[in-house]
Every structure is written in C-alpha cells, then in structure tokens.
Amino acid sequence: MSEQIDERLRTELQRQGVWVTSMQDLYNWGRKNSIWPLQFGLACCAIEMIATAASRYDIARFGGEIFRPSPRQADLMIVAGTVTKKMAPQIVRLYNQMADPKYVIAMGACAISGGPFKQGYNVLKGIDRYIPVDVYIPGCPPRPEALLHAFMELQSKIDSQKLTGAHKAVHLDPKQPSEFPVPTFGKHDLEPPGNPVVFQPPKIER
Amino acid sequence: MTPNPYLFIVILVGVALAFPLIPLALAWIWRRIFQPSKPGPDKTSTYECGVESIGDAQIQFHSQYYLYAIIFLIFDVEAVFLVPFAVAFTGLPVGAFIAILVFLLLLVEGLAWAWGKGCLQWQR
Numbered sequence: 069m070s071e072q073i074d075e076r077l078r079t080e081l082q083r084q085g086v087w088v089t090s091m092q093d094l095y096n097w098g099r100k101n102s103i104w105p106l107q108f109g110l111a112c113c114a115i116e117m118i119a120t121a122a123s124r125y126d127i128a129r130f131g132g133e134i135f136r137p138s139p140r141q142a143d144l145m146i147v148a149g150t151v152t153k154k155m156a157p158q159i160v161r162l163y164n165q166m167a168d169p170k171y172v173i174a175m176g177a178c179a180i181s182g183g184p185f186k187q188g189y190n191v192l193k194g195i196d197r198y199i200p201v202d203v204y205i206p207g208c209p210p211r212p213e214a215l216l217h218a219f220m221e222l223q224s225k226i227d228s229q230k231l232t233g234a235h236k237a238v239h240l241d242p243k244q245p246s247e248f249p250v251p252t253f254g255k256h257d258l259e260p261p262g263n264p265v266v267f268q269p270p271k272i273e274r
Numbered sequence: 275m276t277p278n279p280y281l282f283i284v285i286l287v288g289v290a291l292a293f294p295l296i297p298l299a300l301a302w303i304w305r306r307i308f309q310p311s312k313p314g315p316d317k318t319s320t321y322e323c324g325v326e327s328i329g330d331a332q333i334q335f336h337s338q339y340y341l342y343a344i345i346f347l348i349f350d351v352e353a354v355f356l357v358p359f360a361v362a363f364t365g366l367p368v369g370a371f372i373a374i375l376v377f378l379l380l381l382v383e384g385l386a387w388a389w390g391k392g393c394l395q396w397q398r
Contacts, residue, residue, distance in 0.1 A: 138322055158324035164316035168309070231308060246312035
C-alpha cells in the first residue's frame with residue numbers, strides 16, 4: 069500500500085530512474101484515466117456535455133471520451149439535465165444495470181436539486197434521492213469547464229480509493245449494495261419519495 | 275544442427291495463446307481476491323436500456339396467418355394479369371374482354387366463398 073512506502077525513498081529512487089508503485093496505485097491509475105461515461109442526456113445540460121466531449125473542450129484529454137450507449141460497458145453516469153418523475157425509474161434502473169465500480173456526476177441545478185422546477189409537480193428534486201452521487205456540479209447549465217472540473221474531482225476521488233482495509237472502496241465491499249430500489253409511480257408521487265439509504269436531508273432547526 | 279522450421283510456428287502459437295489468456299487469467303484472479311460479485315435482478319436482466327421488457331422475445335406468428343397469405347397471393351397474381359389487360363384494353367376483341375371478366379368473376383367468387391367460410395375472421 070502506498071502509505072507504507074517512504075516518500076523520500078520513492079523520490080530518491082525516481083531520481084535514479086527507478087519507479088516504485090503499489091498495486092492500489094496502479095489499479096487506481098488505470099481506472100481514473102479511462103472512465104467511460106454512459107451516453108444519455110436528459111435536457112439542456114446534455115448540450116454542454118456534448119460540447120465537453122467535442123473538439124473544443126475535448127474530454128478525451130482526461131480519458132473520458134468513450135461514451136457507451138450500454139450501461140454494461142459504462143463506468144460513469146453523467147446525469148445531465150432535468151430528471152422528471154416519469155424518467156427517474158429509468159435512470160435508477162440504468163444505474164443498477166451498470167457494472168461495478170460505477171460513479172455518478174449530477175450535472176446542473178436540475179439534477180442536483182430540481183433547479184428552477186423544484187416547486188413543480190413533475191420534476192424530481194435531485195437524483196441523489198435514489199442513487200449515490202459522487203460529484204455535484206451547480207449551474208444552469210454548467211459550462212464545459214465545470215464538467216471537466218467535476219471529471220478531475222472524480223479522478224482524484226478514484227485515485228484515493230482504498231483497495232483493502234476498513235475504508236476500502238464501496239464496490240469492493242461485499243456488504244455495500246450495488247443496486248438500489250427502483251421507484252414506482254404512485255397515485256400522486258413516486259413511491260417511495262426517496263431512498264433513506266442514500267438520501268438523508270439535513271434537518272433544518274429553527 | 276539447424277532448428278526445426280516448424281519450431282517458430284509452435285512458439286508463435288504459444289505467444290498467440292498467452293497474449294489473450296494472461297490478461298483474462300489476471301482479471302479472474304483479481305475478481306477472486308478483491309472484487310466481490312454483486313448480481314441483482316436489474317443487473318442481470320436481458321434488456322439494458324432502462325425500460326422493463328414486456329413479454330417474451332421469442333414471439334411467434336399464429337398459424338391462422340397462412341390463410342391471409344394464400345388469399346393475398348391469389349390476388350397478387352390477379353394484379354399481374356390485370357396490368358397487361360388494362361394496358362391493352364382499347365385494342366382488345368370482345369372475346370378476350372369476356373375471358374378476362376370470367377377470370378375476375380372466378381376470383382371474386384373464390385373470395386366470396388372464403389369470406390362465407392369465415393376465413394377472413396381472425397380466430398385465436
């Protein structure tokens with residue numbers, strides 16, 4: 069493990085042309101540099117996501133250019149846009165169908181909280197009610213630079229994930245769930261309105 | 275002593291087998307040591323586009339359909355005969371006109387008969 073290597077020894081060895089690494093660093097280095105996003109867009113944020121993938125912003129510089137149309141082959145779900153209550157069960161099911169390890173970026177005000185439609189009747193007030201979100205990007209819509217920043221944040225998160233021990237990554241823990249319950253259409257709202265395993269809103273004290 | 279010329283082919287076969295098998299074996303060992311298997315009803319479902327599949331993928335056409343197919347075939351052949359008839363209509367003698375009318379009448383009679391037998395009624 070990386071914390072067992074003396075940093076000074078490592079830099080000294082690097083100066084002599086000897087690279088020392090650990091299994092965990094090698095594993096995380098490989099994963100963080102080839103994140104394949106799931107190819108789907110929900111609303112106007114998807115246009116910014118497309119711009120990020122195209123030549124001007126070029127997410128390929130970070131290893132994330134391979135947008136997969138199948139959840140079986142994707143590592144990252146970029147929830148780009150307004151999640152309506154009609155669409156939420158499909159999003160959760162797509163997340164469930166992704167193979168571990170999987171990550172979620174909630175892009176834009178709608179995906180993180182419902183945005184300008186928060187008071188409306190048909191928009192989900194944040195996708196984090198049903199699935200765990202790794203990086204939130206505010207903005208309406210966020211610029212491609214913001215998505216790139218979120219991507220880099222996700223890379224640093226992946227880089228810091230532990231392979232063993234008590235604080236190992238979620239996908240390596242057999243007790244942590246990989247699928248989350250898909251909400252169903254109730255009489256007035258989605259049932260249940262939130263998954264308490266992943267969504268604990270802060271209590272407001274007045 | 276010169277080496278057997280087929281030795282290189284044997285070495286190439288060995289490399290060609292090891293090249294895909296070693297990463298697969300490494301992935302398998304990795305899964306056994308670190309990655310716990312987490313299957314689930316959504317993850318293992320056949321259809322993968324976020325929508326639940328309805329019914330079976332192996333649908334069958336009802337055998338009743340062959341009656342429609344036969345009737346369609348007969349009137350398709352009739353159309354093939356009718357096109358030259360319509361093209362040559364102005365230059366036809368009376369005998370040829372009556373002949374084609376008899377032909378049409380036979381087919382219409384056949385349709386009426388099939389209709390009367392209930393062949394056009396879709397039965398399950």
